[in-house]
Amino acid sequence: MTNLLPMAQKSFNFQVVKNPDPMPADKRQEFVDKPVFGTVFTDHMVDVCWSERGGWHRPRVQPYGPIPLDPAAAVLHYGQEIFEGMKAYRHQDGSIWTFRPDQNALRFQRSAVRMAMPELPTEYFIQSLKELIAVDGDWVPSLPETSLYLRPFMFAKEAFLGVRPAKKIAFYVIASPVGPYFGGDAAPVSIWLSTTYTRAGRGGTGAAKTGGNYAASLLAQTEAADNGCQQVLFLDSVEGKYIEELGGMNIVLVYKDGTLVTPDSDTILSGITRDSVLSLAADRGHAVERRPITIEEWRTGVDSGDIVEAFACGTAATVVPIGQLKAQDFTIGSPDAPAGTVTMALRQELIDIQFGKREDTHGWMLRLDQ
Numbered sequence: 001m002t003n004l005l006p007m008a009q010k011s012f013n014f015q016v017v018k019n020p021d022p023m024p025a026d027k028r029q030e031f032v033d034k035p036v037f038g039t040v041f042t043d044h045m046v047d048v049c050w051s052e053r054g055g056w057h058r059p060r061v062q063p064y065g066p067i068p069l070d071p072a073a074a075v076l077h078y079g080q081e082i083f084e085g086m087k088a089y090r091h092q093d094g095s096i097w098t099f100r101p102d103q104n105a106l107r108f109q110r111s112a113v114r115m116a117m118p119e120l121p122t123e124y125f126i127q128s129l130k131e132l133i134a135v136d137g138d139w140v141p142s143l144p145e146t147s148l149y150l151r152p153f154m155f156a157k158e159a160f161l162g163v164r165p166a167k168k169i170a171f172y173v174i175a176s177p178v179g180p181y182f183g184g185d186a187a188p189v190s191i192w193l194s195t196t197y198t199r200a201g202r203g204g205t206g207a208a209k210t211g212g213n214y215a216a217s218l219l220a221q222t223e224a225a226d227n228g229c230q231q232v233l234f235l236d237s238v239e240g241k242y243i244e245e246l247g248g249m250n251i252v253l254v255y256k257d258g259t260l261v262t263p264d265s266d267t268i269l270s271g272i273t274r275d276s277v278l279s280l281a282a283d284r285g286h287a288v289e290r291r292p293i294t295i296e297e298w299r300t301g302v303d304s305g306d307i308v309e310a311f312a313c314g315t316a317a318t319v320v321p322i323g324q325l326k327a328q329d330f331t332i333g334s335p336d337a338p339a340g341t342v343t344m345a346l347r348q349e350l351i352d353i354q355f356g357k358r359e360d361t362h363g364w365m366l367r368l369d370q
């Protein structure tokens with residue numbers, strides 16, 4: 001689908017409408033110092049329109065608040081929606097940075113194509129983040145492992161009940177101060193193997209970051225919680241034997257010879273954290289394999305001592321050791337298993353790069369506040 005934007009146009013001319021009633025600074029600081037994931041939002045949001053006739057238009061930053069939506073808006077009926085998840089990090093000198101935003105922009109475009117939506121060009125995606133930080137930069141926390149979560153999203157706002165791609169789309173960016181997703185100490189998490197539900201099917205939307213994938217994961221996630229686990233692990237939907245990914249994170253296994261193995265599947269989200277961590281591992285001399293992995297390989301590998309660590313990774317949680325995998329009829333590992341050394345070393349290296357404490361040799365960081 002064409003985006004109808006003249007490519008010569010280098011940047012949007014954002015209109016900025018300041019919030020007349022922003023949160024008082026002392027109250028804002030309380031939320032920034034003790035953030036609870038995704039509960040409190042900054043004073044502004046980015047709001048851009050797209051229509052089939054006019055392309056991308058009316059870019060603006062405006063006060064955060066309810067979005068007027070026709071009850072017939074296609075997103076409410078057919079779920080034509082995509083989103084991204086990224087973070088703004090405050091460095092020691094006060095500057096504000098983000099991590100590999102070009103990759104999020106590209107994935108947003110791939111998700112858009114799959115969901116029959118217009119592609120937002122990378123430069124506008126990144127500009128919208130900078131515009132939001134320009135007005136809400138004070139919301140970026142500075143305590144260790146805290147950041148401002150950035151949530152770009154786009155949905156079908158055309159009021160029309162026919163089943164076809166919408167001709168009117170809305171793009172927004174909202175932001176929320178956050179701390180570590182699973183609490184502060186990177187303690188190993190327990191995950192639940194869902195054998196009842198799958199997340200995505202062959203040819204489906206598994207590789208797109210679209211709301212329906214998450215809606216489909218919620219019942220399985222509830223089952224995980226009922227079994228004392230923080231996340232659910234899905235298997236492939238065809239044979240039900242290959243591990244895919246968690247509800248909101250990718251998975252990596254570590255062999256005793258130092259090889260890192262992660263599922264290769266076109267029905268999972270291609271995680272930017274996973275890609276980055278595997279690059280860091282390769283830099284350290286680890287072999288890295290992307291290939292199908294059966295649940296049996298994990299079981300027997302742990303039994304034989306060949307598989308020594310497992311971790312989950314994603315923007316929200318960075319890198320988290322997996323202590324145990326629980327299934328209906330077996331358990332791998334234990335909730336008290338110590339965090340693996342490879343896992344923790346990669347976790348620290350990634351966090352240090354994101355917070356500007358280690359040299360960014362890959363050129364992954366982009367400054368947002370200038």
Ligand SMILES: Cc1ncc(COP(=O)(O)O)c(C=O)c1O
Binds near residue numbers: 270
């Ligand atoms: C289903 C799913 N898999 C994997 C990831 C990891 O992706 P990334 O590292 O780009 O955040 C996420 C999310 O953030 C996700 O929602």
